[in-house]
Amino acid sequence: MALDILTQIILPVFLILAVGVIADRALQIDLSTVARLSFYVFISAVVFVQLVESSLDPAIFGAVTLFSLLHLGIMLALGWWVFGLRPFRQQRPLLTMGAIFFNSGNYGIPFAQLAFGSLGVSVMTVFLMVQLVANFTLGLWLVV
Numbered sequence: 001m002a003l004d005i006l007t008q009i010i011l012p013v014f015l016i017l018a019v020g021v022i023a024d025r026a027l028q029i030d031l032s033t034v035a036r037l038s039f040y041v042f043i044s045a046v047v048f049v050q051l052v053e054s055s056l057d058p059a060i061f062g063a064v065t066l067f068s069l070l071h072l073g074i075m076l077a078l079g080w081w082v083f084g085l086r087p088f089r090q091q092r093p094l095l096t097m098g099a100i101f102f103n104s105g106n107y108g109i110p111f112a113q114l115a116f117g118s119l120g121v122s123v124m125t126v127f128l129m130v131q132l133v134a135n136f137t138l139g140l141w142l143v144v
Contacts (some may be wrong), residue, residue, distance in 0.1 A: 005115075008114065009111060009115050010111075011109075012114060013048055013107070013110050013111060013114065016110070022087055032099040038106070039089035042103045043106075043128070043132070044132070045116040045123075046105070046109065046125070047105075047125055047129050048123060050122060050125035051125060051126075051129065054125065055118075055122070056119070056122040056123070056126070060123070061126055064123050064126040064127060065130060068126065068127045068130035069130060069132070072100055072130065072131070072134055072138075075099050076096065076100050076138070077098040078099070079095065079096035079098075079100055080092070080096050082095050082099075083095040083099075093142040093143060094143075096142060097139055097142055097143070100134070100138075101131055101134070101135055101139065102131075104124060104127050104128045104131055105128050108122065108124045108128065109121055109124050109125065109128070109129070112124035
């Protein structure tokens with residue numbers, strides 16, 4: 001079972017990453033442009049399309065949204081408390097953002113697709129949607 005997970009779920013994602021690294025080295029891709037396109041265009045488009053095409057039950061949608069908000073709130077409280085300690089205090093907002101926002105789009109969606117199929121993608125898309133909204137509201141508040 002562990003070998004199946006490794007070869008059918010994890011390995012394909014890392015192969016795609018390897019293709020990206022090779023393409024970057026061979027073609028000298030402007031990574032800042034790709035990152036901006038990914039963040040502002042591609043991820044938003046994926047979320048929109050997945051939410052429109054999703055057949056996710058409204059109760060599951062609500063439960064995933066509630067769990068995402070609860071997870072975000074707990075991580076915010078823990079991060080703010082831990083990073084308020086003396087050695088971290090100066091970088092508190094930045095470290096807290098690192099604790100509450102993770103790469104649920106670029107890594108989460110492919111892993112969810114490979115592991116759980118379209119239902120996994122729908123659930124991860126809801127999680128990503130909550131993170132994106134929080135990133136552009138709460139994230140801005142933390143930085144400013």
